[in-house]
Amino acid sequence: MTDVVRFGLIGAGTIGRVHADNLARRVDGARLVAVADIDRKAAEACAASCGAEAFTSDAELVARPDVDAVAVCTPPETHAGIIEAAAAAGKHIFCEKPLERTLEAADQAIAAAGKAKVKLFVAFNRRFDPHFLHLRDAIQAGRIGRPLLLHFVARDPVASLGNLPRPAGDLFLSTTIHELDFAGYLVGEPVESVYATGGVMKEGATIDDPDTAVTALRFPSGVSATLDNSRLSAHGYDQRIEAYGTAGMITAGNLRGDDTRTIDATGDHRAGAMDFFADRYRESYIAEMAAFARCVLEDTPPPVTPAEARTAQVLAHAAHRSYVEGRVVAVSEFR
């Protein structure tokens, strides 16, 4: 292998194009050589803008000898299949969260990567956001003493909510999963039980999956965390953490695009939130890809392990079960 990881990217949708653009221009130790999408136009447009070759077949891309690693940016239910094919071809795997739609499929993917001895990294980008990292470092340095309570806010702009059918549990599996991962990452204990409530709150929604929910986590030591998630945010992309401990509290506030402030007869006004997740988390997407490239080049464990990715997925399933059944769900219910 050279001193750079050559990537083939599968799935040229919104997040796929973010990663492709970064791989082509901003990630140390990475190069983008191929892009695949079943939609030929999408594949070609993305590949062209990134100086890469376009494919419509995953299999063809995976088979390329000049591809060292695959970036999986397709819908969750396709992940295991692609991961197994990539692993069989000896390619390392960068995979968008969640690992898979079902736990069974996730376990197959993990087993395949393990057997092939390739890296499997699931992209929990919050772990690479400089603001959240600063918060985590401060907690680990003891700035707030022992953590007691955490509160997460993660709200998506309502504009991003279509009326396309979504699989049951999608809110938890696609959105909450970030906070489910990060909460454990901050507390350093496995979650004991999960409670989730909320609803389909959008006027006239025809989709059954909740668009707004609160999830409460209990850790064995008595620490708890609440996760506030919604896909109906009128005020943009709202992403915050508050951690409260025996010596004080720390927050990572929401980011805004510009720092001016206007005061007039109607009040004191500042810009609100950003609108687009890829702007808010721009640095984290570059950093996570660089971290993955580094773990491939240096042959070290990925900075998010398959076991951690599975744990977050279990919590998402537990949250959904709690939401559906209206009861507290012990994590031990999931193997």
Place this chain on the structure above:
Amino acid sequence: MTDVVRFGLIGAGTIGRVHADNLARRVDGARLVAVADIDRKAAEACAASCGAEAFTSDAELVARPDVDAVAVCTPPETHAGIIEAAAAAGKHIFCEKPLERTLEAADQAIAAAGKAKVKLFVAFNRRFDPHFLHLRDAIQAGRIGRPLLLHFVARDPVASLGNLPRPAGDLFLSTTIHELDFAGYLVGEPVESVYATGGVMKEGATIDDPDTAVTALRFPSGVSATLDNSRLSAHGYDQRIEAYGTAGMITAGNLRGDDTRTIDATGDHRAGAMDFFADRYRESYIAEMAAFARCVLEDTPPPVTPAEARTAQVLAHAAHRSYVEGRVVAVSEFR
């Protein structure tokens, strides 16, 4: 009756002295004429500083013909007895929260006041705080659309936490009860179910009641609320509300004593929180007493009704049951 309500105050502890001081100096339509405490020194000191007469017997105070209304500032488990005596004597009643320690006693108190046709007002002072009121008015005016999620923070300074025995459920009944009341006040629906978790988090604590807990409320419409309570705050008295709705969000932030800001080589520093609840809520204590005096003078229903006070107490009992049994508790379990 004159154009002023003449008060006898029972219980000259911390909160009793706050109310006595306000009654003596700051509440329009009120006058303090008598103070009772089983501790003669406490009664006399308080009475002297307020130009009132001191008693050691509640009964004697309640019997005074120059007392129009009684302010009950004793421990919760004594409330029903005092309320029944006061009602029997035809006195109106201002009562510190919670209404009582048990629901049975609360119901006896409500019945006694109802039978005697005297006002019974339970002092949920958050409803009279100008900042929280402004938030509520804005919500009612539609500023955030339909509310979807609420988050409350209410943390007491660790310095206020002694190691005296506290009855089981005290955190919920004495502290959380404020947010339990206010959440319903904001949402305008009865709570459907309650989930609480947390723990005795203080190092070396010898008391069984939790000092830190999260309570999640589910409302029938799918709205939810999370309440973050703790008695271990190292950074002072922390009291906040965030309400998120279909059109945006509104927050009432924590207050600090002074508004200067210092920036030096170590960062950007401001004063933290206030230390004492009576400073933070100074205006609310005056306003709630004035509102009570007004309802007596104008013979209108009290601004917090006995039924509302009972509802908050039910929720506190439900939260405690949930905490103890580790399950979601339907409010319908309580009659």
Place this chain on the structure above:
Amino acid sequence: MTDVVRFGLIGAGTIGRVHADNLARRVDGARLVAVADIDRKAAEACAASCGAEAFTSDAELVARPDVDAVAVCTPPETHAGIIEAAAAAGKHIFCEKPLERTLEAADQAIAAAGKAKVKLFVAFNRRFDPHFLHLRDAIQAGRIGRPLLLHFVARDPVASLGNLPRPAGDLFLSTTIHELDFAGYLVGEPVESVYATGGVMKEGATIDDPDTAVTALRFPSGVSATLDNSRLSAHGYDQRIEAYGTAGMITAGNLRGDDTRTIDATGDHRAGAMDFFADRYRESYIAEMAAFARCVLEDTPPPVTPAEARTAQVLAHAAHRSYVEGRVVAVSEFR
């Protein structure tokens, strides 16, 4: 003399009523016994609301044996006459700023008080504002090292600006004088020279005195201060200080009436400034009066000396001369 200072207040206009209300209800060590105003209705209304006796003649009020001290709240050009009469009658004097309209009259007033050995206190209330005091204490404690630059903002709501004729130099003498006093108070050196510029910026103004100006002060050590004053503020009453020194900076920010914050699709909104100076500076008016009462009762020098009041007035005259002549004015030009 008793243990309380009995006040006669002269001038029942806006600021006079603020002081009367405080003297009647909120100032330890003070009592209001008499109110005089040439407008009988004004005198009677103010006196009635404060439980004091009404007069239309200053002389009559000053002659009262039950008056220990006089509070002078009339227009500046009447101050010297009243002070001389009060001093002759052996009354202590609390006088609104500025001391007088001209330096000659100010000197006569100072001389009269000195000869009669009565206290003469000019009410620079910023020195008693808790936020500004906290800033000053922090500076004196070395929090920012040696001060290098100061910046003051003091803007009055445009609503307070009438089109009544104002004497030349009124902006500097009535408004800027607060910052001229406070700047010297913070730096601890006499000002060396003054430069002021600005203009009559109000559209269609028929008054010659500037409504908006910047004043720059030079201190002998090289420290400088800029004062930003305006009577055209559309956003309310805006009062701030920034002090920058060798070890950092400190600011006292503007105050707002309520602490809620709304975030919606149009941005992040908070309440702007307060509208009324007597709300913004409520505590300072009580504190300065209490400090004056204390200096009378304890026979100590007033917390603002006549010499300090004269210095601030000299600076206001220097600023006006600089504004008119378009040049830097040395303070030494004024005796």
Place this chain on the structure above:
Amino acid sequence: MTDVVRFGLIGAGTIGRVHADNLARRVDGARLVAVADIDRKAAEACAASCGAEAFTSDAELVARPDVDAVAVCTPPETHAGIIEAAAAAGKHIFCEKPLERTLEAADQAIAAAGKAKVKLFVAFNRRFDPHFLHLRDAIQAGRIGRPLLLHFVARDPVASLGNLPRPAGDLFLSTTIHELDFAGYLVGEPVESVYATGGVMKEGATIDDPDTAVTALRFPSGVSATLDNSRLSAHGYDQRIEAYGTAGMITAGNLRGDDTRTIDATGDHRAGAMDFFADRYRESYIAEMAAFARCVLEDTPPPVTPAEARTAQVLAHAAHRSYVEGRVVAVSEFR
């Protein structure tokens, strides 16, 4: 000419390396082909990191046929000579501010560029900062009505202050010149007069040029601006603007590196300022270079004209004269 501007950069010091790095990687429409510095090692290190050729002779670089434009990043007193040589060779010129050390030299440079019909752009990067631009756009859109008063803060970290000799007036010519330019850019009128005061405030400084100063500008309409500059900032790089107008005010606040906030028993703490100008203004350096490249490619006037650059320099000389002579200096004193 191709569709990209090929740059030769002269002067591989701090700011030169910032521009070289941007030209090599981040500026659309630009390519870096050559770097010259009289220090061979500096030239080679910079050129190597940017994939460009290294020179020790300006003349040689200027003579290169594959260089379309020259970026002048050498000390001010060398600018005119390089500009004249570049113009003679038909190269377009990007020049760091100030245009030159003396007005005579600046005029020669302008004349040379004019005669050769090459673009001459002086790099006032504040005009390309997104935060300051947002403020300017809001003002131009009428958000604050007519501007009345402006206040600028521009303080450099004390760490950046060496004890090397600096030419007289360097503070104004190297630092204040940014605000002198931007103030006029915001107000849209030529400055009428300038007053500056301040001092050599650093303990034990052996350099005569002031390290801290306030400059007050008067515009013909009565608008004024104050500029607060210092090279002694203990709290980092502090860059702010406040504009106050008839309808309100707008500020561009200082930026901080991270957005977390810690609250503990000692207060409420956030990160202070950034430390390095190239971090604070990262985006502006890229944007100004891209704007220059565009004006070359599209043959349009540079976004900062030579006349504007000269005006800012005149104001810097006027400020210095005012500082030295202790008087208000009319801009008309300079031709």
